[in-house]
Structures are given as structure tokens and as C-alpha cells.
Amino acid sequence: MSSKTPIRLGGLAPAFGAYLIWTLFPFYFALLSTVSPFEVVAWRMLCTLPFCLIMVAVLRQGGELRQALLTPRILGALALSGLLIGTNWLVYVIAVMHGHVLATSLGYYINPLVNVFIGAVVLHEKLSRLQWAAVGLAAIGVAILAHDALPTLWISMALALSFAGYGLTRKLAPVNSLPGLTVETLVLLVPAIGLLGWQASSPEGLMMGTTPGLSVLLACAGILTGIPLLLFASAARRLDFSVLGFIQFVTPTGLFLQSLFVFGEPFRPVQLVCFLFIWVAIALFCWDLLSKRGRSQRPGKA
Secondary structure (H helix, E strand, O other): OOOOOOOOOOOHHHHHHHHHHHHOHHHHHHOOOOOOHHHHHHHHHHHHHHHHHHHHHHHOOHHHHHHHHHOHHHHHHHHHHHHHHHHHHHHHHHHHHOOOHHHHHHHHHHHHHHHHHHHHHOOOOOOOHHHHHHHHHHHHHHHHHHHHOHHHHHHHHHHHHHHHHHHHHHHHOOOOHHHHHHHHHHHOHHHHHHHHHHHHOOOOOOOOOOOHHHHHHHHOHHHHHHHHHHHHHHHHHHOOHHHHHHHOOHHHHHHHHHHHHOOOOOOOHHHHHHHHHHHHHHHHHHHHHHHHHHHHOOOOOO
């Protein structure tokens, strides 16, 4: 992203909407604390599909859905993005339902900087020295945390890498958000059925159908999953990848505050040092991004 290239911000509203909804997800999963994480993820996958199919019918996007299914390149990209987001869901739900909200917060702090790196290497966006410095500071913060938090670092890295891969795939796939999400949920149909079968054979069994309230909450996973993903996919197609990452800091900041003040997770000094490095990196990147945008909007600038 050079200073002479205008920064596209047309997808800001859907991006903010998606990230704000995701910030509230720990409260939803807290209501499902008696349900196995595997069953929660399975119902997320299954219930998102009928939601998408209904929306396709209402918005009359069946033609675009058929085209996506019949175009091998698009179908392959969406199969990959479906597997990536499915992996992200599984790791996230297991982490939150086992009380590791802070680890998920760190993962989504790392993810925007992974986006910047991908933007430079894959999308050939040009980064300034300050932006590279921000990436370096964040890497130092992660290294410090890795020395003291190996048991949960895998959660953070898995979330960051899987969601960065998902965002990149959706950005490059030439398909609108709703048909794309519908194909992704079709790809996840078989893993979802497999997870439900495995959970049904376990000693815990399935919780769906045991109480009306719990069943409604599990069924609502489709709507709660589909809406922010539609918003995110729309934003990913319309925003520069680095800008999309910048906005994502809304989610980990909310998760971080929840982990401390709502879920009561302990906060060790080494974690404070790590987050300070990351927050300084965020400040550098945001300052550089906004200053570049200001210069590009001045009269006489290209």
C-alpha cells in the first residue's frame, strides 16, 4: 500500500458490525457452558446452512450460488476458506468454554499484524518503516509470551493464522458474501454430521432437545454465525487488507476487557509486557495509516 494509492474505506460499516458482534460471542458461549464444545461447533455449522439458503432465496441469489458451485476455481477456494473458518470456530469455542478468553484475545491481536504481513508478501502492498516496526514489536511481544505461556500459545496462534487465511481466501475469491458463505457451510456439512455422531456416542451424549431453552440457543448459532460472516466477507472484498486488520482490533480489545473484568481470568506481569508491546505496535501502525490517508486527501496529492 503506497502513499500514492488511495485507501479504500467503503467497507468500514460492515467490518465494524462484524467485529462488534464477535466481541459479544463469549457471553453467548457462557450460556452454553453445559454443552460440549464439539456439539456447539457442529450446530454452528449445521444451523448456518439453512439460514444461508433462506437468505439466498429471499435475495434471489440462486444464480450466483449455482455459478460458485459449478466453477472449480471458486469452489476450491471456498472449500479451503470453509475448512479454515471451521478450524477457527472449533479452536475458539473450545478455548472460550474452557476459560481461556485471554488467549483468544491475544490471537486476535496477532491476527491484524499477520494480515499486514500477508498484504505485503501475497498482495504486494508496500509497507512503510513504521508499519514494519509495528510488526516487529508485535513479534517481540509474542516471543515474550511464548516463553511463559506455552500451554495456551497454540490457541492464540491457531486463531490468528486460521482467520488470516480465511480473510485472504475470501478477499481473493471472486464471489459475493452470501453465495460464498453458503458454499462454505455446504463444505462443512460432513464434518458437522461427523462431530454430532461422535458426540452422540460419547458418555455425555447430545444436549440438543434436552431443554427448550438450550435447544433454542443452539439453533440460534446459525443466525449468530451467519450475520457477522456475511458482513466480514463483504468488508474483505471492499477494504484494503491492512485496513481490515486495523479495524479488527475492536474484537481483541473487547475480549481482553471481558477476560479481566467479566470472566475473572488472572493477568500475570509477563502478559502485561506482551500486551504493551502489541499496543505500541497498534499505535504505530494506526498513526502511520491515518497520516498516510491524511496526506493522500490533501489538495494536489495523487
